[in-house]
Amino acid sequence: MNKLKIIIIGNGMVGYKFCEKLKSKSDSFKLIIFGEEPRRAYDRVHLSEYFNGKTAEDLSMSTASWYEEQEIDLHLNNPVVEVDRAAKTVSTSSGEVYRYDFLVFATGSSAFVPHIKGIEKEGVFVYRTIDDLDLIAGYAKNAKKASVIGGGLLGLEAAKALIDLGIEETSIIEFAPRLMPRQIDMAGSEMLKSMLADLGLQIYLNKNTSSIEGETNIGGLKFSDGSELATDILVISAGIKPRDELARKCGIDVGPRGGIIVDAEMQTNDPCIFAIGECALFEEMIYGLIAPGYEMAEVLASNLCAQSKSFKSFDMSTKLKLIGIDVASFGDPFINEPDCRTIVFENKHKGIYKRINISNDGQYLLGGILIGDATAYNMLLQTSVNQILLPADPEELILGSRGGEQVGAGIESLPDAALICSCEGVTKGGICSSIIDQGCETLDDIKKCTKAGTGCGGCMPMVKDLMLHTLKAQGKYVRNVICEHFNYSRQELYDLIHIHNLKNYDDVLNEFGQSDGCEVCKPLVSSLLASLWNEMILKKGNDTAQDSNDRFLANIQKGGSYSVVPRVPGGEITPDKLIVIGEVAKKYNLYTKITGGQRIDMFGAHLNDLPIIWEELIAAGFESGHAYGKGLRTVKSCVGSTWCRFGLHDSVSFAIRIEERYRGIRAPHKFKSAVSGCIRECAEAQSKDFGIIATEKGWNLYVCGNGGSKPQHALLLAADLDSETCIKYIDRFLMFYIRTADPLTRTATWLNKMEGGMEYLRNVVINDSLGMAEKWEAEIENLVSTYQCEWKEAVENPAIRKRFSHFVNAPEDKDPTIEFVEMRGQKKTPEWKKV
Amino acid sequence: MTETTTNWLAACRVEDAVENGGVCVKYGEEQIALFYFTRRNEWYATQNECPHKKQMALSRGMIGTITDEPKVACPFHKMNFSLKTGECLSGDECAIKTYPVKIEDGTVYIAVN
Known part of the structure; x- marks a missing residue:
């Protein structure tokens, strides 16, 4: 049977999603994609993360083999240049002609570039594609001052990208009197502006740029009010323009201000031609968000499979994190009195602004804005979309209950039709049914079964609440059981x-x-x-x-080699030991780097070489650093009173004592520590699982801090302790953590989940409210006294040592597939091999 | 009659294999992961390369079961593969090659063609 041919013009997120959805519904189509960019479809929503360490491959929507496996022909770098509707063919820039039965425009949009004098100068960029980002990154190396035209969502993202590139002075120029004019009101904009200013961004509102100054390269901006601003680089992010030029050329109807006109089935005025995503104009509206784009893809895929579905004007509610600040708006954020009543909460000290608009009869939530704290977003959005009756004191929706009992609209009050995951269109009813009818009992089950949370992931907290609530309602005792093999926590x-x-x-x-x-x-x-x-x-x-790393007492690295990290207690090391590290690294051709934990990592060791490398290190007095284990990593220290003119106590000696006390102890997750010799806090102890800072009278002990992806300051557990008491409290704290934390839970998260929080923890550790202190101290004492260096045992025990070879039938041979490339005079691993 | 045409590679002695774990067997330029699932008294062999990121690592993965199907988890990103069929159990399309294994006189043999 001949399959119907569908040609898709454009390989962006929506075009990709369309292929995925259509393929999951039917196998009776042959799909051919033409993309202008050289890359497979990638996640444009998280584009700024490209400057934050993510690679183009990380951002990719699919693996390279996906298209092949789905038997989709993907033509990259080969845009369609002409459509012949009479012949039902497209011609591409490489000169080939393809016939179609159906044609889908998923051409997306380009950046709208206003006509400003001097816009052609070097150093002016748009912010749209990975190529744009590469150009910006290349030029930004020599730039000290940057500007962004456009204070909307994308403009703020672009400003964040410039900050990430290391430009210190970045300005945002907005034509409107407020930031994000489509999402937030004047008061919200003011709050956001002051928070962004705190982060070092200059914000100029009501500014109309009249010309771009400079010779061949940009040097500054001139505004219509006569003022000027010096800048070395400019990013334009003043809106989007639907890519409708090809459709226009072949006589497809487009809107007066651009956009390919479609009906509710995504059909254009040619019955064989469709448009989806940001290039489509539906009811005079361009939808520049991902969720409505995916919904269009779903509608078109369904209709092609003869399942009737129509697109309805889509809710434009959004929640995002801009440069670390929550910003959300939902429903009708701008409706004003007398058409509604508004409740506003503002806390300039904490940078929080919340506004909700409720109907005049006080029954319904019409919309609102959240800045600085958007935790209530999901619940508020559902309350407004589903027209749930408001509680008597609707202000508690944004202030939280002050009476104790939780008020108002909990998840249980949502109707089954409530849309929980808007990316994949999954309702509350769908999620509950996956639990009740299909027996899902974990988040993973639900994700697999319903696809909820597989898009942006923003709905996961709500899905989890729904899961726990539904399981409880079914009378299932909800426990964090380990896995299918152990029905225990x-x-x-x-x-x-x-x-x-x-x-x-x-x-x-x-x-x-x-x-x-x-x-x-x-x-x-x-x-x-x-x-x-x-x-x-x-x-x-x-x-x-x-765990894989524990099994070989080393961390497996990209490419299959291992790293070697000896312990350097407190970060103190003698010149002789430094020389040994240098010699060993040279001898075994290892890459060396100073770590954040004040020690030295050696990378690129073959599995076979690990025992001999460690033998040499141990002979020089080193021991395992447990960088591979869930246990104590390092105890950082500042140089303290032995050298520093501000130091109050000898922080190095105390750090060494602590590191040697807790080394090797296994815990639910890794834990880190630091000791600072005075309140200047050079050791950054307040970002550690437990941190110690010297005071005039002794030591302050802080606990449950965290760096990492979600930084959290440690909290003061006790002040002005003598050394012995400090250690006693740490003993109890650690044992309490080891005994009660969930698997792979750091101390910060453990505390956040603890009922009663810090007060409770303090009571347990200091006042011994559980009566366990003595037992725990004895248990720690036992762990301390039985400590042995694992690597010493491993190299001395022939049965264990034997396992450090790559081939069982050729123990002398190393893995020949391990390769390295050169960088700055050392080696590194090559990029992941293309799959 | 297949027995005569099968090429059996003598991989190692039973006591050289790791109990409830894997070892890597060299076969010319190829690498084969050999698993001794002692708890089940079963032997499996698969390609050593994890197709997800092309890493020579499956022999260092943890083995176990999912609803009683024996499987291995790649140490890199915990991608799961069935030891019986080679099918990827983590929702991806990629599968791994599997090889028959037999034990004779304390030697482990892998069928390599």
Whole structure:
């Protein structure tokens, strides 16, 4: 049978989504895509992350093999240049002609560039594609001052990108009297403006740029009010322009201000031609957001498969994080009195602005704006979209209840039709049914079953709440069970292993589990065994139950080589030991780098070389740094009173004492520490799981801080402690954490989930409210006294050492597929091989 | 009659294999991951390269089961593959090659053609 041919012009997010959706519904079409860019479809929503470490490949919507596997012909770098509607063919820039049965425009939009004198100068860019970003990054190297024209969503994203590129002075120029004029009101804009100013951005509102100054390269901007601004680079982000030129050329109807006119089935005036995404004009509206674009893709895919579906004007509510600041608007954010009543909450100290618009009878939520704190967004959006009756005191929706009981609209009050995941169009009813009818009991199950949360992921907290609520309503006792092999929580299993005195993974599985384990329960049980008994982790058949890194006592790196990280307690190291590290690294051709934890990483070791490298390091007095384990990493220190003229106590000695005390202890997750010799805090102790700062009278102990993706300051647990008391409190704190935290939960998250929070923790640790202090101190003492360097045991034990070879049948041979390339005089791994 | 045409590679001795884990076998330019699932008294062999990011790593992965289907999890990104069929169990389309295994006189053999 001949398949119907669909040609898709454009390979952006919506075009990709259309192919995915159509392929999942039917196999009776042959899809051919023509893209102008050289890359597969990528995530344009998170474009600014390209400057934040993500690669073009990370942003890609699919693997390279996806198109092949789906039997879709993908032509990149080959735009369609002409459409012959009579012959039903397209011609491409490379001169080929293809016939179609249906043609889909998914051409998206380009940046709208206003006519400003001097716009052609070097150093003026738009912000739209990865190529644009590469150009900006290249030019920005020599720029000190940057400007962005456009204070809308994309303009602010572009400004963030410029900050990420290291430009210190960045200005935003907006023609309107406020920022994000389509989403937020004047008061919200003022709040946002002052927060952005705090971050070092200059904001100019009511500014009309009249010319771009400079010779061949941009040097500054001139405004219609006569003022000027010096700038080395300019990014224009003043709106979008639908890419309708091709459609226009072949006689498809377009709107007076651009956009390919479509009906509710996405059909143009030619019945065989369709348009979706930002190039489509529906009811005189261009939809510049991803969710309506995906919905258009869904509507068209359904209709092509003879499932009737129509596009309805789409809710333009948005929630995003701009440079770390929550901004959200929903429903009708701008409706004013007398058409409604507004409730406004403003906290300039914390940078929070919230506004809700409610109907005059006080019954319904019509819309609103949230700045600085958008945690209530999902709930408010649902309340307004589904016309849920408001509680008597609707202000509590944005202020939180002050009476204790939770008020108003919880998830249970949402109707089944409430749209929870707008990217994939999944309703509350759909999610609940996946739990009730199809037996989903985890977030992963629900994701697989409904696709909810697989788009932007913003709905996941709500999906989780729905899951817990629905499971509870079904009378299921909701516990964080480990996996299908253990119907216990981590805490329960900890006690069971302890009481039954079990010493290896298989015994635990035989006694309390079922079937044959997996990569979730194996490392978890191994960690419990290590926390409890502190035996060499690779003994007693426990080697293969260890996490991949623990199994070879080293972190596996891209390409399959390993890293070597000896412990450098407190960051103090002698010249002789530095020389040894240098010599070993040279001998085994290792890449060296100073870590954030004040020690030295050596990368690129072959598995076979690990034992001999460690043998040499151990002979020089080094020991394992446990960089591979879920346990203590480093205790950073400043130089303290031994050298520093401000230092109050000897922070280095105390850091070494602490690092040597807790080294090797396994915990639910890694943990870090630091000791600062005075309040200048050079060791950054307040960003650690536990941090210590010297005071005139002793030590202040801070706990549960975190750097990483979600930084959180540590909180003061106790002040002015002597060294012994400080250590006693850390002992109790750590044991409490090891005993009760969920798997892979850092101390910060552990505390955030703890009922009663810091007050409760302080009560447990300082006042011994659980009566466990003595026991915990003894347990830690036992772990401290049984510590042994794992690497020393590994190199001395022939049975363990034997496992450090790549080939079982050629123990001398190293993995020949490991390759390195040169960079700045050292080696590095090549990029991931293309799949 | 297949027995006569099968090319069996003598991979290693049973005691050289890792209990409830994997080892890597060199076969010319190729690498084969050999798993001794001791708990189930089963042997499996697959390609050593994880197709997700093309890493020679599956022999270092953790083995286990999902609803009683034996599987291996790649140490890089925890991509799961069935040890029986080679099928990817993490929702991706990529599959891995599997090889028959037999034990004779304490030696592990892998069928390599």
